Amino acid sequence: MSIEILGLTAGFLTTVAFVPQVIKTWKTRSTKDISLNMFLLFCTGVSLWLIYGIMIGSISIIISNILTLILALSILFFKIRYRD
């Protein structure tokens, strides 16, 4: 059980990490320094982590990757929308 708490904390941090980036990008509408390829690859990878989490039955991986996907897709959307 303490292992799942560690996993949930890890997932919480790597997920919550995207919140200040979403807020910053949403406020500034500036995405010049953000790599489009990074977020394309990242969103694809997170989608696969989600499937992996479902297959191995890790609730930490499932929950954190659903939320990370939503946040990373928001940044990807901003990057495409406010392209320089």
Next chain:
Amino acid sequence: MSIEILGLTAGFLTTVAFVPQVIKTWKTRSTKDISLNMFLLFCTGVSLWLIYGIMIGSISIIISNILTLILALSILFFKIRYRD
């Protein structure tokens, strides 16, 4: 075994995703649009994922988080070094 291949592919993508960002930041030395808090939280979270991976014995999580940590720390270093 195919589950671990899926996990390794997921880990490969979410890790490799940081490479174009590292290259972009290294080339431009511009980090204005990148959130410092994102990378502080992200590096902490990835460190915990690494410990989680070791504890549940997931080779996919271990390998991908070691590499992601190196890349994310590079971006964090650039962000602090080339602070606006």
